[in-house]
Amino acid sequence: MKLRDLAYYRTGGRCQALYEPKNIEDLSRIVQALHATRQRYFVLGGGTNSLVLDEDWPGAVIVFRRMKKIEVRGTSLYVEAGADNTAVSQAALEAKLEGVAWMNRLPGQIGGTVRMNARCYGGEISQVTREVHTVLPDGSIRVYTAADGIFRGYKDTLFMDNGAIVAAAVLQLEEGVRGSIETRMKFYEQDRMNKGQFHYPTCGCVFKNDYSVGVPSGMLLDKAGAHKLSRPEVALNPQHANFVYNKGASSRDILELTLAMRDLVYQEYGVWLEYEMEILGELPADLKARVQDKKPARFQESKLEPLRALFQKKQNPGGG
Structure with a gap:
């Protein structure tokens, strides 16, 4: 296979x-x-x-195709690593539990969601995770709690450094109103569909947001003109420049495009984007150095300031 x-x-x-x-x-x-x-x-x-x-x-x-168990335990869920995020949010809905509605139609499995401390629509998995059951690199089993400092910030957890494999998690939720939960789940699903996130295979956001910049990576890419880099086999989502569609591309095609996207933003704004997308496998020698390259930030403030104002306006459309 x-x-x-x-x-x-x-x-x-x-x-x-x-x-x-x-x-x-x-x-x-x-x-x-x-x-x-x-x-x-x-x-x-x-x-x-x-x-x-x-x-x-x-x-x-x-792979975790055989580890998809979800158990309701009072106001908490015990979830194995292979359970789809949508299945987790659906199980919580059926139990009238609040806290993971934002995960509806979020591609992926709970193991990866916990490992990378995923967030969207104002929700973050660290907010509801009580325990994480892991297998360490030597094969031993260890249970972590939030008090162990596993969540260090945006897309940053202990598991990304220590090699522990997330095997299951216990999510502590709250009693909620089914109708309210379901309404938000439907909104999140429709929003993702409106943004074209399911038209072609993607890996979600290619680059992390650097909050010190004050402008999300998708906006930086869009305003830098990254869409012009699209080709028939690999293209940027027209509505979200940080999503790259695979329309019949090879992994090299996708990498070459994302490297060009990163270079374009650095040239225009002096912001060096860091990959959120994980690259799995053995990089060819000619690509390895380019992928692992790191350049110092050289913020072009005169160009970034108008984008910050535009972003804030979009965040607070009714603001004075």
């Missing part, structure tokens, strides 16, 4: 071994064996925030 059949972005070559654990204990045994043999691996999950490279991967891949 090619990984493109599993990845949301529809790219990826073959891997040496594919593992589908049934539960956290099974995942622990798999990781212990990989650790003992020093075999390289990566966790694909839903692949919604990732670009899997088309080159064959000489290692293992772990």
